[in-house]
Amino acid sequence: MVSRRTLLAYIAALFAVCVAQVAAQSQAPVIESVNSPQASEDTLSNEPSLSSALASASVSPSPISFIASNNTTSTGAPASLNTSAGSVSSRLSAAKFIAGLFWSSQTTGMHRRCSATVISENLLVTSAACAQSQNPISKFGNGEWRIVAGTDDRFLDVPAASAVGNKVASINMSTCANFAAILLSEPLTLGKSIKPILLSNSPAFQTTTVVTYNTTDPAVDPLVILTPGTDEACELLFPGYSKKGFLCTLPVDKQTVTADYLGGDPIIGFVPQDGVAEPVLFGVTGLYYSTIAEAQAAQANDPTAYRYSPLVAQQVGKLASLGGLDAQKIATPATPI
Numbered sequence: 001m002v003s004r005r006t007l008l009a010y011i012a013a014l015f016a017v018c019v020a021q022v023a024a025q026s027q028a029p030v031i032e033s034v035n036s037p038q039a040s041e042d043t044l045s046n047e048p049s050l051s052s053a054l055a056s057a058s059v060s061p062s063p064i065s066f067i068a069s070n071n072t073t074s075t076g077a078p079a080s081l082n083t084s085a086g087s088v089s090s091r092l093s094a095a096k097f098i099a100g101l102f103w104s105s106q107t108t109g110m111h112r113r114c115s116a117t118v119i120s121e122n123l124l125v126t127s128a129a130c131a132q133s134q135n136p137i138s139k140f141g142n143g144e145w146r147i148v149a150g151t152d153d154r155f156l157d158v159p160a161a162s163a164v165g166n167k168v169a170s171i172n173m174s175t176c177a178n179f180a181a182i183l184l185s186e187p188l189t190l191g192k193s194i195k196p197i198l199l200s201n202s203p204a205f206q207t208t209t210v211v212t213y214n215t216t217d218p219a220v221d222p223l224v225i226l227t228p229g230t231d232e233a234c235e236l237l238f239p240g241y242s243k244k245g246f247l248c249t250l251p252v253d254k255q256t257v258t259a260d261y262l263g264g265d266p267i268i269g270f271v272p273q274d275g276v277a278e279p280v281l282f283g284v285t286g287l288y289y290s291t292i293a294e295a296q297a298a299q300a301n302d303p304t305a306y307r308y309s310p311l312v313a314q315q316v317g318k319l320a321s322l323g324g325l326d327a328q329k330i331a332t333p334a335t336p337i
Contacts (some may be wrong), residue, residue: 087156096193109248120323126284127284129261144165169182177245178309202313214228266284271335282312282336284310288307
């Protein structure tokens with residue numbers, strides 16, 4: 001049993017870096033500009049472990065129902081190398097607002113890192129954990145970030161040679177918020193195969209229905225229902241998580257912790273519009289509550305792996321400014337279902 005003192009010590013160590021950063025930059029924008037593609041991953045990878053503390057926390061699920069009852073909640077097994085467009089499910093292929101963030105190595109070609117969600121022709125969002133280049137440089141050598149959108153290649157670990165992608169101009173991120181905005185130097189061509197999604201200007205509540213997409217195993221049904229944890233347990237493990245703009249969710253059955261530990265997949269909610277439930281972007285999947293190294297070595301279904309995912313509501317103004325967009329046109333204030 002983990003003592004309260006030990007738990008508080010873990011929590012203090014985990015968030016000391018972020019608290020110091022916020023205190024020093026209280027007037028700074030939430031999204032920080034990263035001038036170098038080799039941004040440090042220290043604030044993400046050196047977090048102390050809370051696995052044992054999480055195991056001792058008592059929680060109960062808050063069941064929510066998905067709007068389309070015929071959708072399943074499989075996350076599949078840890079993905080093997082996906083190199084064939086034929087292995088992508090039709091439901092995932094139909095999500096035109098999902099793109100892929102790829103590392104284009106000078107020596108080994110294109111390698112998928114995670115998902116990115118299309119907000120406009122030149123602006124996408126993902127997790128900061130995914131968008132840092134230290135790991136892909138060490139694995140694949142020097143290169144640059146590219147976005148692949150509009151074809152099933154965006155879900156493949158190694159896309160076809162013809163999928164050269166669109167060049168990234170810069171990635172603006174906040175490691176404490178685990179949120180990244182991607183600006184393109186080569187804009188996407190929006191249309192039938194690439195469609196942006198509206199942002200939600202409202203927070204996700206305990207009763208809000210939200211789903212995400214499992215893009216690490218694209219052959220299976222990708223829709224995954226996310227169930228919020230109890231506020232008591234979530235607050236214990238991450239004090240002030242809601243005010244800091246995070247959604248806390250319970251472990252998902254058969255979740256692929258070892259495959260999707262970087263996050264970045266879209267979290268979709270629904271708002272009523274003309275009698276129809278329209279999808280909007282609530283956030284992107286974040287880090288499991290352990291270190292990156294532990295997530296890579298964890299069991300596939302880790303019952304201690306609570307997830308804290310950044311929501312977009314607090315970022316709308318910054319995103320509009322970065323992309324030269326009208327905040328009222330890229331977001332909706334409608335109350336979520």
